[in-house]
Amino acid sequence: MTQLLRLAAFHFGIAFATCSFLYAQESVAVEKRYTDEIKALANRPAVKAVFQNFTDWEPQTKQDLIRLTETPAPPFKEAVKARKYAAMLKEAGIDSVWIDEIGNVIGKRNGRSGKKTVVVEAHLDTVFPEGTDVKVKQKGDTLYAPGVGDDTRGLVAILTVLKGLEKAKIETDADVWFVGAVGEEGLGDLRGVKHLFKTNGSKINSYIAVDGDGISEIVHRGLxxxxxxxxxxxxxxxxxxxxxxxxxxxxxxxxxxxxxxxxxxxxxxxxxxxxxxxxxxxxxxxxxxxxxxxxxxxxxxxxxxxxxxxxxxxxxxxxxxxxxxxxxxxxxxxxxxxxxxxxxRPSGRIEPTVPLVQRAMAVSRHLGATPQLDVSSTNANTPISLGVPAVTIGSGGKGGNVHALNEWWLNDKGVLGLQNVLLVLLAEAGVAN
Missing domain, CATH: 3.30.70.360 (Alpha-Beta Plaits)
Structure with a gap:
């Protein structure tokens, strides 16, 4: 364990600034048309039904989080977790799912027109070396384990959103890709998303990365x-x-x-x-x-x-x-x-006036938070650098000790994170029914 602690501390030193949000915030107004759009979307009966499902499914969502967290995904060795996540997407009802050449899990949910493709993504890998004990321990309401928040919670969030869409039979206008990406951490150098855009970049119209907790932070600038x-x-x-x-x-x-x-x-x-x-x-x-x-x-x-x-x-x-x-x-x-x-890691900026950023801000505000526009280094860096509308948003709850062996996540209004992802996705992909 001494060696693991040493290695984890080493990776913490290299990677902490990689994924942690660097609070260089901007204050930007949310246009009324986006506030109205999100309010109307949240009031749809089918969307309200999904919100209720998120609450009803919390015990299962917790089990999904534990199951995936206890599946190791060390740097450059994400294959086992990828196969498990692909199976979970398939079980949830995705139209098709595959693992690409570099190891990304890609699940495609067909839209009515398919004229656009919206990606919603979380990363499979953690910073922890092979052999790290990833058994989840619970103390009170808090879950402790390496990788439980960064970014296994993100993977579970988009999986649960998929389940909600399927249960309520909500059809989007755009195709939606649910992606578990490799290589986000440290020397992984965003290789998963770089490969995704190298092979499919012309198909992707907007990109939603889910990484981090809460529902306030919206990353629109790539560090x-x-x-x-x-x-x-x-x-x-x-x-x-x-x-x-x-x-x-x-x-x-x-x-x-x-x-x-x-x-x-x-x-x-x-x-x-x-x-x-x-x-x-x-x-x-x-x-x-x-x-x-x-x-x-x-x-x-x-x-x-x-x-x-x-x-x-x-x-x-x-x-x-x-x-x-x-x-x-x-x-x-x-x-x-x-x-x-x-x-x-490429840098760049998506202007706050771009619809995706405005929608993310409107959703955050609709759910009772104060939206904060930030800069960070996440998987959204690649699409941002290419001029593709992209944001990184949180998956809800509270977390801490990211990249440390005692990392934790607390389900403090975690359903708001699921609502956050759902509303941003539906606003961007369009509801066809």
């Missing part, structure tokens, strides 16, 4: 990030006998200094842009010149221009350090450097 692993390599040798050869650690130290000095000035103005030299390593012994020295760096901004700007500072710092270290050598071969991009 982009670049992540690099920079490795300086040399021949290595005895600290005395080989003295005078290039030293990768010296080059790494210079690169960090040059980069952070320039990045500090760059990030003191303009749209918020961040940087972190997060992990470093290399070397074998105190009496040995290392043969390699490496670091992993995270840079973030919702502005593509700012992100590219700080990236250029990193590249320049690395090359300057390489040149200077090679200039100091007294013997042996030159130092080399390998700069590998290990993460590339």
């Amino acid at each position: 982009g990030s670049y992540r690099y692993r920079v490795t300086f390599k040399g021949p290595g040798g005895h600290s005395y006998g080989a003295f005078g050869i290039v030293n990768p650690h010296s080059a790494l130290g210079k690169a960090i200094y040059y980069f952070t000095s320039e990045a500090d000035k760059f990030t003191r103005q303009g749209i918020k842009t961040t940087y972190s030299v997060s992990v470093i390593g290399g070397g074998t012994s105190v009496n040995a010149i290392p043969f390699e020295s490496w670091m992993e760096i995270d840079m973030r901004s919702e502005s593509p221009e700012r992100l590219n700007g700080i990236d250029q500072l990193l590249q320049a710092a690395v090359q300057r350090a390489l040149k200077e270290e090679n200039g100091l050598k007294r013997s042996g071969p030159d130092l080399t450097v390998d700069v590998k991009k290990i993460g590339d």
Whole structure:
């Protein structure tokens, strides 16, 4: 368990900012036509019936959450959970379901016209390594387990919405894809949704990601990030006998200094842009010149221009350090450097006036919350960067300790989260009957 705690803490450090909501909120008015639209939609008898079903089904919804949470989905190993989720979608009455080449679960519910496709999605993967104990423990009304909230609750929310649509026989005008995506966390680098848009992008007209609790936060701006692993390599040798050869650690130290000095000035103005030299390593012994020295760096901004700007500072710092270290050598071969991009999350923005964003805000307000427009890094980043209307909304309830072994979720008015997803989906997909 000590090793698991260490690994979980490591992933927490890398991934916490990946999925947690970064509260850079905007205050925007909700247009009356969308408020009226949502009010009329919520007053439909069939929709009211689904709302009642959500309440009646709470014991089963809880069992679905426990069942899926206790199915591990470590990074890059989501296949078992994917198969189980596909079976649950099929059992709920989806028209067709398949698992694509990269591991995404895609369930298609046919619309009357099918002229549009609306995706509603939650992610299958968690940050926790293989072997983590994912058994759900209940204390009072609170469920504790790694991944119980992020994002297994999201998966259960869209599954329950599907059940509600089927039970009430509500037909949408647009086709709706219910998706369980792989690779949202950490070094997964949004690979599931990137693949979805690479292979089906022309079919998708709008995108609703379900991630996080509550019903207030609406992410309409994608926080982009670049992540690099920079490795300086040399021949290595005895600290005395080989003295005078290039030293990768010296080059790494210079690169960090040059980069952070320039990045500090760059990030003191303009749209918020961040940087972190997060992990470093290399070397074998105190009496040995290392043969390699490496670091992993995270840079973030919702502005593509700012992100590219700080990236250029990193590249320049690395090359300057390489040149200077090679200039100091007294013997042996030159130092080399390998700069590998290990993460590339696109950034962008969907304007608050876009109908999907307005509808999400109107739903949040209709359900008694105060809508908050935020920026974050979620699966919605990819469609946002492509100009496809997209938001990330919450699945209800309350949660905490995300990415920690004692993660928890409390069903505090959790049905509001299900209503949240249902109303946003129906407003966007259109009700045909």
